[in-house]
Amino acid sequence: MRWDELFGDLSAQWDAEVRRELDAEVADRTRRERAALGLYERLGAAGDARVGLGLRTGTTLSGRVADVGDGWVLLTGEAGRMALVPFGGLAAVTGLSGRTGGSAMGRSFGFGYALRGLSRDRAVVTVTDHSGAGVTGTIDGVGRDVLDLSEHAADLPRRPENLTGRRLVPFEAVVVVSAT
Structure with missing residues (x-):
């Protein structure tokens, strides 16, 4: 026993x-x-969750992750307003779950390629830099690490008589590119 x-x-x-x-x-x-896993995979797995993007300017954007790519995230905010944020412009992300897999979202192209699409479509955008200053205009061209912005009022078309200036903005200085 x-x-x-x-x-x-x-x-x-x-x-x-x-x-x-x-x-x-x-x-x-x-x-x-x-x-x-990195930020790309975590944001790609966000699904329909509402997230907050804390920007290096100290401001926060909130909305749903519409797309994510190599070094950038596209956020759909209030009233369908879109914002393209390079990972370098982020200070924090809130609202993500612990989920990390099963994403159907994600692009392999980088931030410059996404900007070239905005340039090709002649979209009027506001480019906000690390200081928090935003400049409105049309992206005329995109180089390897810089964008060429023709400044003009958001409600005016990009024509020579409407231009108020031109500037080169290094990608490293960009915090967010938003639709106007």
Whole structure:
């Protein structure tokens, strides 16, 4: 009878040790998988959640992640207003769940390529830099690390007589490019 209890106790100890090892293995794998994920994957998994983007200017944008790409996120805010934010313009992101996989969202092209699309469409935008200053105009061209902006009022078309200035804005200085 004692031997039955002894072997029963040994079996329980064995099962407990196997369970501890399995738990440790699962925890280790989870940490390794999470370490391989970045902002791109986390934002891509946002789904329909409302998120807050804390910008380096100290302001916050809120809305839903419409798209995410290599170094940028496109946010749909109030009244469908769109904002293109380079990752370098972010100070924090709030409202993301712990979910990290299963995203159908995500583009492989970078911030410059997204800006070229806005330039091609002749969209009137406001470019906000790290100081918090915003300049409105049309993106005339996009280089490797800089955009060329023709400044004009948001309600006027980009014509020579409406231009108030031209400026080059390095990508590193851009915090957000928003629709006007």
